[in-house]
Amino acid sequence: MWESVIGLEIHVQLNTKSKIFSPASTDFGSSQNTQACAIDLGMPGVLPVLNEEAVIMAIKFGIAIGADILDDSIFARKNYFYPDLPKGYQISQFEIPIVSGGSMEITIDNKTKVVNITRAHLEEDAGKSIHDLYPNESAIDLNRAGTPLIEIVSEPEMENAAEAVQYLKNIHSLVRYLGISDGNMQEGSFRCDANVSLKKQGVDKLGTRAEIKNINSFKYVENAINHEIERQARILERGDKVIQETRLYDPSKNETRSMRSKVEANDYRYFPDPDLLPVCISQDLIKNIKSNMPELPSTKKIRFISQYGLSEYDTIILVSDRELSEYFENTLKTSDLNPKLVANWIITEVLALAKKTYLSVKDYPVLAEDLRYLLSNISDETISNKQAKEVLERMWNNNEKPRDIIENEGMKQISNIDELNKIVDNIIKNHYKSVEEYQSGKDKLLGFFVGQVMKATQGQANPKVINQILKEKLKK
């Protein structure tokens, strides 16, 4: 009955060393107002000077999404009063952004779709208002004021929350691949506004949209969009009209509520900032950046499949995070491990541990080289899979080295045929009834014998070898 139409505006903090228009540092977490210089404070007489590093990062992003890089983009002032906006205007780009066009491919349930990107522009972040520090006063922290952002605006081409989240995840992955943002959503380095509207099925004309502001997790984006679709559907169902307005998502109640309507909306009085010249970008610079681009997720995916023979499913997981894909390749490095084994272990075991302990790749307690050591012990059958899992857990939780654990615990797998032959003979002798049952066709009893051998060897016997020996000896 109703089709939902979604467009996203994503704000990405760039990880430049200094701010976009001032030499102050951009480090996160410093004490309040220690990283705001006269320029960030909007003192009388100060002037902005554009940080070239931010321009280069925006160009990188533009190249990565196949966009046009405009060589005369203009900074404009977006005028509005807010206590954490020191100058009374935000320096942004309006008519001519630095990045124009481009697209992002998303895959959901094996179906691939291209989401077009309208533009991406450079701008400065505002400071923060803190309302819960003093009982009757608000406080302002201007550390964040002037932090460079790119705002990435998509076309309204996503049809549901799942597509929107996938698009968001792909952009998130991309900016981290490019090394232009840490993408930290809790710290606000990556946040998004969602424009949601509904239209009748088959109709081209878009409905009235609501903009949900400042959502800072993938889950919240999904919830907020779904909630907003339901809300608008309810309104339209009863024959009312959706109001164009800005809404806020409240995760604690899982609902959106009105911030301000179009009537109350600011007239931002955009005009070109006379303090800054047009951003001149030479073709040489673009060429230079192009030749130094890191491998992007799309290319890496193709390479992983062909080079390592991995499944598409596994590849998508590994490639979604630049650091994870590097962890995979570092584990594999110069070893003759089977890439599928490595991929399996990372996707099932390592990611499970990471999820449980809330750690991202850079904080993994198990280094790629240690994982490699562990997996090579499985490969050469020194230890069993089961043993390896125990070892990995200890490595993860106690920061122990795999070599120490395996050696100290004497965790060697017994693969010596003579030794195992003796043990098997002994077991067959003591369980002659079971042997008879097995021989009369009860195949399932093989597991019982394997278990007995394991028990006798305290789990150190090589299951593959035991199986062979047992099958041989239990023949009639």
Add this chain to the structure above:
Amino acid sequence: MHNKTVSELKKDLKDKKISSLELTNHFIDRIKSIDPQLNSFVSLTEEYAIMQAKKIDSEIAKGSFRPLAGIPLAQKDIFCTKGIRTTCGSKMLENFISPYDATVVEKLNDAGMIIIGKTNMDEFAMGSSNETSYFGDVKNPWNTDYVPGGSSGGSAASVSARLIPCSTGTDTGGSIRQPASLTGVCGIKPTYGRVSRYGMIAFASSLDQAGVFTRTAEDCAILLTHISGYDPKDSTSSKKDTPDYEQECKRKFTNMTIGIPIEFLDGLDNKVREVFDENIKVLEKNGCKFKKISLKSSRLGVSAYQVVAPAECSSNLSRFDGVRFGHRAENVKSIDELYKKSRSEGFGQEVKRRILIGTYALSAGYYDAYYLKAQKIRKVISNEFAQAFKEVDLILGPTAPDCAFKIGEKTNDPIAMYLSDVFTVSTNLAGLPAMSLPMGFKDNLPLGLQIIGNHFDETKILSLAHHYQQITDWHTKKPKISGD
């Protein structure tokens, strides 16, 4: 001592005929005794100045001599001075102490100059008569019933009355040249981008430019050399090398072709026209060739200016919101009330008028009709000047349509006030350098001659001005109030 030029003082200090301390004390005494009649200073920096003068004297004693060592100077109160109150002529900044020095201030301090005080000005440089200052009107030294012009009225009046050998100013639509004309001193507004705007409280960023007031063209050249140059803190400052203007303007004068825009003379006051024509004759006799030119669109300059300047100022002045610095209203209940009350109390009428005009011009639905159209006119004016400079070296005309007017005469007629800038605004719109120098009198009030040059042709302007002052003596006339 106070009748000497910067150039002469520089020599006397170097030759140790006088110490910086003596000089500094002399001017402080003069300001204390004469300025109560003029009100050209907002702040006197006596203690600081004496300390600096002693420091410079000891440097000189040790044989090290900075280029402008020990010469007293007044800074227009629009330039941020570290540790010294910077008011911009406004209640909003009545108690504002800047944490940093403007680039112009830093450069002149480094050159060894002594800041003796900060001069009065129209509030936020918005005005042509110095009547919009929160700190009271400045009086014209030639007749204290008259205005000194504005917005740099205090800087002009103090140099005119010999309270200081030189001062700084800023010019957005004529704020250096018009008061120079009305008080009978020299004032130069360099090419946009020649001097850094860092630390100069912004009025209209695309038009604002710093300059200086002196009594001679040579002194203008000396000071200009020291304030010019690229500043990495100002993206709009030029990377062009700075010539030694002092040397350049004194080189042998080569005859030039000078354009006179017919539009500047059309309907001009008879006496002003007479004085101007006499000066043309003098220059002709001395080898200059004159040519009538037309700057048809210059008559649109004031209109375009009155859109662009308020538009930019409406945005530039948003930072004065009572949150971080400046005037903050008391007993407010909400953030909106804090903004409204602080700004209503802190800004004067003219500033409010321009913020309103500018906000209107930038509003959705009006932007194209006002701001964009004004920018187009600006382009046309620039092109006309560019065309003219293909035929002439310099353009000459009167600086202002008339001599000084009486205090209060135009305060209720903003349009008449804005027309004081009719000959000066188009050079700001085109970013060109221009200078005003004394050329005669009407009713015992000075008149100024404006020389406009092509971009970065300050040398030509100063050369003509210096040459003119070698053959005339208008620049040596001084108001009675200055004494002997």
